[in-house]
Amino acid sequence: MASAVCGVTARPHLPSAVPAAARKLFFRCRAASTMNEASASSPDAEEKKTTTVFVAGSTGRTGKRVVEKLLAKGFGVVAGTTDVSRARGSLPQDPNLQLVRADVTEGVDKLVEAVRGVDAVVCATGFRRSFDPFAPWKVDNFGTVNLVEACRKAGVTRFVLVSSILVNGAAMGQFLNPAYIVLNLLGLTLVAKLQAENHIRKSGINYTIVRPGGLTDQPPTGNIVMEPEDTLYSGSISRSQVAEVAVEALLCPESSYKVVEIIARTDAPNRPLKDMYAAIKQN
DSSP states (O other), X not given: OOOOEEEOTTSOOOOTTSOHHXXXXXXXXXXXXXXXXHHTTOTXXXXXXXXXXXXXXXXXXXXXXXXXXXXXXXXXXXXXXXXXXXXXXXXXXXTTEEEEEOOGGGOHXXXXXXXXXXXXXXXXXXXXXXXOTTHHIIIIIHHHHHHHHHHHHHTOOEEEEEOOTTTTXXXXXXXXXXXXXXXXXXXXXXXXXXXXXXXXHHSOSEEEEEEESEEESSOOOSEEXXXXXXXXXXXXXXXXXXXXHHHHHHHOGGGTTEEEEEEEETTSOOOOHHHHHHHSOOO
16 A cells, blocks of 8 residues: 555645655644644643544545544544545545545555554444455454554554444344344454454553444434443434544543443433543443
């Protein structure tokens, strides 16, 4: 994988000879300045230590929303994508956004350069349906493991993974759950995700694993419900809310070393995400 770094049209011009690490430092400084200006009067300003975030799967339906919410909160974003041209056309034009070609299936070493210099990684990848029966394992298992190992080599110590409820459905007694059956018919997708989760837990990296229910592209129709791992076996949630939960994990120390499951319900109270994270026991 070439580590070709391409910026969106609106970003300031940097000479092409500037190394990737220096470019990330430039955007990190810009993001830090933006966040300081935006949060100077905020009592929570001291908690906002993360300034630059790498997003894997940045052009996906969930990843794109993660990028948008990070930028809205003043983070610098390094958007990893397998198609820079596509990303340039689908992601916002923002001076704090940097595009970099990154394919999680191409191995650890090629990902190290992409994540070097960032403070955290959000992994929102997902395999695309194809005739390849191993696609879920290439992306949702080996790809995630590659990204975790790249973080370890590059010194990135914060990792947020968007996974799925029912990944541990077998242990939950959900063998006959239609969702568990259908998703695992597609190359044992949930099993692949669970194996990746287990690798993250053993990696030593400060992690948050977010397991959403069925994903919808519609605006939220209810409030977020957050439960401990292996609790929820049905329900749906807007991708926008999933992105909100993932981004909040970077701002909320209470989210560290936790696995949470989320859906939305119309009868659920509207609670602060910080309080919901705090209510979940640490692994």
